[in-house]
Amino acid sequence: MGPASDHLTRPSEKLYGRICRAIRNVEFRLGDLEALPLENGTVDVAISNGVFNLCPDKPKVLGEVFRVLRVGGRLCMADMILEDHVTPEKVQLMGSWSG
Ligand SMILES: C[S@@+](CC[C@H](N)C(=O)[O-])C[C@H]1O[C@@H](n2cnc3c(N)ncnc32)[C@H](O)[C@@H]1O
Numbered sequence: 393m394g395p396a397s398d399h400l401t402r403p404s405e406k407l408y409g410r411i412c413r414a415i416r417n418v419e420f421r422l423g424d425l426e427a428l429p430l431e432n433g434t435v436d437v438a439i440s441n442g443v444f445n446l447c448p449d450k451p452k453v454l455g456e457v458f459r460v461l462r463v464g465g466r467l468c469m470a471d472m473i474l475e476d477h478v479t480p481e482k483v484q485l486m487g488s489w490s491g
Contacts, residue, residue: 430460
């Protein structure tokens with residue numbers, strides 16, 4: 393995400409400091425999922441929760457994820473998908489959005 397949304401995506405300095413002290417094998421970087429600021433084949437695990445569905449160019453995003461994952465790396469994704477059999481009426485019912 394761009395600088396305009398930094399306050400939404402970047403943890404507070406205090407929280408960031410606490411996270412870095414507690415978890416030493418994780419590095420945080422701010423970036424756009426369609427152009428990840430990471431070298432090819434350098435990521436062990438890619439985790440996405442509720443982001444993929446917001447990206448209009450899904451093939452590009454998946455391409456980026458697989459570009460940065462090392463051989464044998466893992467992708468763990470939780471997201472919403474719309475299956476073909478779901479009717480427009482069901483889509484209107486938020487209670488039926490997860491299963
Ligand atoms: C529903 S929130 C989920 C946030 C977090 N993963 C969680 O589980 O609480 C969606 C997040 O995706 C981010 N986002 C949307 N499009 C993005 C993109 N192209 N690149 C990076 N982040 C994006 C938004 O800034 C927002 O923080």
